[in-house]
Amino acid sequence: MSTATxxxxxxxxxxxxxxxxxxxxSAKPFGSGHINDTIFIKNAETNSPDYLLQRINHHIFRDVEGVVVNIARVSAHLDHKLNGEFKTENGVERVLTLIPTLKGSLFFKDEDGNFWRMYHFIEDSVSYDLVSSAKQxxxxxxxxxxxxxxxxxxxxxLLTETLPNFHNIKxxxxxxxxxxxDDVKGRVKEIPEEIELIKSYEEFMCSLYEMGQAGKLPTRITHNDTKFNNILFDKNDRVICIIDLDTVMPGYVAYDxxxxIRSLVNTAEEDEADISKINVNMSLFKAYTEGYLKEAGNFLTPEEVESLYLAVFLFPYMQGIRFLTDYLQGDTYYKTAYPTHNLVRxxxxxxxxKKLWSHKSEIKSIIEAEQKVASA
Structure with a gap:
């Protein structure tokens, strides 16, 4: 259902x-998310805040209460930390603030069965679909x-697994x-090369899953949707806030x-039809890895660091499978703009x-080198 409705x-x-x-x-559609509908609410009072109203896609997030309770608990924990020992140097980092209903609930269900929540709108912020600098x-x-x-x-x-098996490659x-x-739309004949690629790398791609099943990876609280446009920056490209916490739940750090990396290093848009434009920006990979391990390197286990390398390849592979599955099923999950949109994705x-795979030695070396620096 579109906000235009x-x-x-x-x-x-x-x-x-x-x-x-x-x-x-005023109220108008906001953002470019695939799943939920977001509306920017402009306040008529100049001294009062603006808001973001979101319709939660309850066909995907079936446990709406679990989603918003997870967000509230994680936000409260982060808010405590940001006002304590982890206060950032620039002092601007924030967390999302849920606005309760007049009855004290964290969401509202309308007469048509739609679920809604509201946040404070974070002013003077920007997000990036494509990253343009190593600083970012x-x-x-x-x-x-x-x-x-x-x-x-x-x-x-303490958190509900709101999307079971979300990053389970099996x-x-x-x-x-x-x-x-099933081939319900008769589309299998269009994808012989894609089928071959999936089968060729299947064993390797299941190795991170197998590590988890063997108890080698601790379960932690993870974001689970770390596209770069889920970070809000200020005008100086300093982080203000991490957003889109719908998928925050137990998981492995490698997922994040x-x-x-999947969204960061791509030199083209996620749905670029001309694949000749798609390449890997290794300088951005190095910069992100350096920043990430500076913060996370000291608490990660050796096995978790190893899993980071595996996840670099797993996520474009798995996201491609998700898009292709949706295409075969008739485009029922992701919003699409034209009939072959999911196939293009x-x-x-x-x-x-494939481009990342061609850099696998360099990727491994960068992770190992930055972890040594972080652990020194």
């Missing part, structure tokens, strides 16, 4: 269920490394092979590292994987 009067009526200040001047990459690595470090002493069992492969067998991710 909702009239301004509908949005105003929904927003008035939350404990907001002032009156609503380094700051982003520090931000996600610090995020994990600040949550390292929080009991992961689960994703099983879904893919089922979609392949691999997904961040798939091929973009697999090209990125």
């Amino acid at each position: 909702f009239s301004i009067s509908k949005i105003q009526n929904i927003a008035k269920n939350f404990a907001i200040e002032g009156d609503i001047e 990459a380094y700051e982003g690595g520090e931000a996600f490394g610090r995020f994990q470090r600040m949550l390292a002493d929080m009991d992961a069992t 689960f994703r492969l099983n879904n893919f092979y089922q979609a392949l067998a 590292f691999g997904d961040a 798939t091929r973009s991710q697999f090209q990125l994987f």
Whole structure:
């Protein structure tokens, strides 16, 4: 369902269920997320804050209460740390602030069965779909490394696993092979090269999963959706806040590292149709890894550091599988702009994987070298 479905009067009526200040001047769609609908609420009162109203996609996030409770608990923990021993040097880092409803709930359910939540809008911030400098990459690595470090002493069992098997490659492969067998849209004939690639690297890609199953990787609280545009920066490219906490739940640190690299080093957009434009920016990889391990390196186990290398390749491979599975099933999960959008996304991710694979020795060396610096 698109935000275009909702009239301004509908949005105003929904927003008035939350404990907001002032009156609503305007409301318009905001951001470019694939899953939820986000609306920017402009306050008519100049001294009152603006807000972001979000419709939570409850077809994907079926445990809406679990999602918002996870966000509230993690935000409270981070807020405590940021006002204590982990206060950042520039003093601007913040956490997301959920606005309760007038009845004290963290979400509102409307008469049509849609679930809504509201945040304070963070002013004077910017996010990047494509990273243009090593400074941005380094700051982003520090931000996600610090995020994990600040949550390292929080009991992961306090959080609900809101998306079971979200980064479980075995689960994703099983879904893919089922979609392949069903071929409900008759699209299998279009993807022989993609099928061959998936099968060729399947054993290697399951190695991180096997480490976890063998108990070699501790379960920690992780973000699980570390695309670079989930970091808000100020005008000086300093981190203000990590956003989009819907997927915060128990996981392995490598999940966050691999997904961040996937979005960071790509020289093209995630849905670039011309794969000749897709390459790997290794200077950004090095900068991000340096920033990340500066913050996270001291609490990671040797096995976790090893898993970072595996995750670099796993995440474009797995994301390509997810896009391709959705394409085979008729585009029911991701928002699409045209009929072959998910296929284009798939091929973009697999090209990125191939480019990363060609740098595997350099990637391993950089991780090992930066971990030595962090541990010194």
